Amino acid sequence: xxxxxxxxxxxxxxxxxxxxxxxxxxxxxxxxxxxxxxxxxxxxxxxxxxxxxxxxxxxxxxxxxxxxxxxxxxxxxxxxxxxxxxxxxxxxxxxxxxxxxxxxxxxxxxxxxxxxxxxxxxxxxxxxxxxxxxxxxxxxxxxxxxxxxxxxxxxxxxxxxxxxxxxxxxxxxxxxxxxxxxxxxxxxxxxxxxxxxxxxxxxxxxxxxxxxxxxxxxxxxxxxxxxxxxxxxxxxxxxxxxxxxxxxxxxxxxxxxxxxxxxxxxxxxxxxxxxxxxxxxxxxxxxxxxxxxxxxxxxxxxxxxxxxxxxxxxxxxxxxxxxxxxxxxxxxxxxxxxxxxxxxxxxxxxxxxxx
Numbered sequence: 001x002x003x004x005x006x007x008x009x010x011x012x013x014x015x016x017x018x019x020x021x022x023x024x025x026x027x028x029x030x031x032x033x034x035x036x037x038x039x040x041x042x043x044x045x046x047x048x049x050x051x052x053x054x055x056x057x058x059x060x061x062x063x064x065x066x067x068x069x070x071x072x073x074x075x076x077x078x079x080x081x082x083x084x085x086x087x088x089x090x091x092x093x094x095x096x097x098x099x100x101x102x103x104x105x106x107x108x109x110x111x112x113x114x115x116x117x118x119x120x121x122x123x124x125x126x127x128x129x130x131x132x133x134x135x136x137x138x139x140x141x142x143x144x145x146x147x148x149x150x151x152x153x154x155x156x157x158x159x160x161x162x163x164x165x166x167x168x169x170x171x172x173x174x175x176x177x178x179x180x181x182x183x184x185x186x187x188x189x190x191x192x193x194x195x196x197x198x199x200x201x202x203x204x205x206x207x208x209x210x211x212x213x214x215x216x217x218x219x220x221x222x223x224x225x226x227x228x229x230x231x232x233x234x235x236x237x238x239x240x241x242x243x244x245x246x247x248x249x250x251x252x253x254x255x256x257x258x259x260x261x262x263x264x265x266x267x268x269x270x271x272x273x274x275x276x277x278x279x280x281x282x283x284x285x286x287x288x289x290x291x292x293x294x295x296x297x298x299x300x301x302x303x304x305x306x307x308x309x310x311x312x313x314x315x316x317x318x319x320x321x322x323x324x325x326x327x328x329x330x331x332x333x334x335x336x337x338x339x340x341x342x343x344x345x346x347x348x349x350x351x352x353x354x355x
Contacts, residue, residue, distance in 0.1 A: 003046045005053060020046050069162045070113040075102065077112075077162070078153050085149075098146035101130050112157065117167045123150065124171065140177040147174050181334065183304040184210070188293055197287040201273045202280055204259045208271075209302035210309075211256040213324050216299045217242040222270045224263060241325050248325050307335040 001022040007014040020042050023035045031039070082095035105126040106119075127143045138146075154168035184192070189210060197203035205219050214222075218241060226239045236251045260270050281298070288297045303324070310320045321332040 003042070005050060007053075018046055018049060071111050072162065073108075074110045074112050074115055075099065075106070075108060077157065078102070081153055081156060094145045095149055097142070098149045101127060101146060102150065104130070112163050115154065115163075115167065117170055120150075120154075120168055120171050123147075124174070127174075140174065144174045144176045181304045182295055182297055182301045183308045184293070184297070184301065186309060188291065189305070191291040191293070192287070195287065195291040197283065199280060199283045201271055202284060203287065204261065205271045205274050206284065206299060206302050208256055208259040209299065210305045211259070212250060212252055213303050213306035213310075214250070215241075215243065215303060216276060219271060220274055220276070223268060224265060224270055225267050227257075227260070227263070227270065246325060246327075250323065304335070307332070311335055 001024045002017055003020045003022065004015055004017045007016070022039045022042055023031060025031060078095075078099050082092070082099060085091060085095055102123060105123050110119075124147055127138060127147055130138050130143075132138060151168040151171070151173060154163070154166050157163050158166040189207070192203075193207065205216075208214070209216070209219060218239060221242065222237065222239065226237045227235065228238065229235050233251060235254070235257050236249055238247070238249050240247050276299075284299060285297065288295075307320055307324060310323070311317065317332055317336060318329065320335070321329050324332060326332050
């Protein structure tokens with residue numbers, strides 16, 4: 001016998017099954033003492049849920065009118081949310097990829113009331129088996145990124161008043177893999193300076209990131225009206241970080257100013273012609289190869305380079321954290337670990353034979 005709650009308010013009605021079952025009286029004989037005790041316990045649980053729902057109604061937390069919202073389509077909501085979250089090319093791509101995999105898993109007519117704990121766990125299992133367009137399995141960090149965005153959408157849906165309870169809060173997300181953070185040495189940077197890059201603005205922007213620690217998204221959006229000069233502080237920029245949305249003031253060196261090029265106007269984009277694309281990534285790697293750097297270096301490696309070089313020069317880690325705009329010092333401490341690993345590699349190079 002299934003137990004359920006029956007809601008009725010201002011012409012709207014909803015039945016909610018509790019997934020709680022009682023053992024019915026048999027046609028012949030009686031229930032055993034254990035079955036009777038079990039039924040009593042389940043009734044107490046159902047009554048507790050009913051009592052909590054009544055409190056939610058009285059306090060305005062839950063309303064039968066919300067049923068209309070819960071019957072709305074889930075995937076179109078995600079697609080609209082993805083547009084609003086388009087703060088960078090990488091972020092936009094991750095939202096689109098998450099939605100693509102969700103469409104592979106779920107029916108296009110799935111509604112919010114269908115998004116149960118079982119649905120979410122099922123999507124998580126789907127991502128463990130999912131593949132990229134080339135047939136390769138998703139990396140662990142791709143799974144982390146897609147599933148976290150899925151959970152973020154559910155959190156936003158609760159904030160928007162579409163769902164009264166977020167089932168995603170009960171799901172354990174994927175554990176991210178520890179990422180190798182490639183960075184360049186000072187000698188490698190000096191080699192890059194004298195090596196020609198086919199895309200000049202890419203070269204200038206990359207070196208600018210090495211000197212400032214700015215992300216690609218912030219360099220891409222940097223405008224001349226963000227660049228200032230003061231007699232006491234020298235050159236500095238004021239900007240809002242695309243990732244954290246925090247307002248930042250960052251001092252920059254004369255070398256960094258030189259990489260921005262000639263300032264022939266007071267407004268407009270600083271690094272005109274800079275774009276994120278697979279073609280530019282290829283040209284970046286080609287530039288590295290010409291400079292004798294054989295490791296895979298991405299644009300974000302420039303930010304890692306800035307952090308590690310600052311640490312190697314003795315800059316206090318709290319200062320570096322502020323320069324990078326980190327919300328937590330724990331994020332910055334990752335670079336200290338990277339530097340320690342490099343120190344260990346250097347020490348291990350010296351071995352005395354016979355000892």
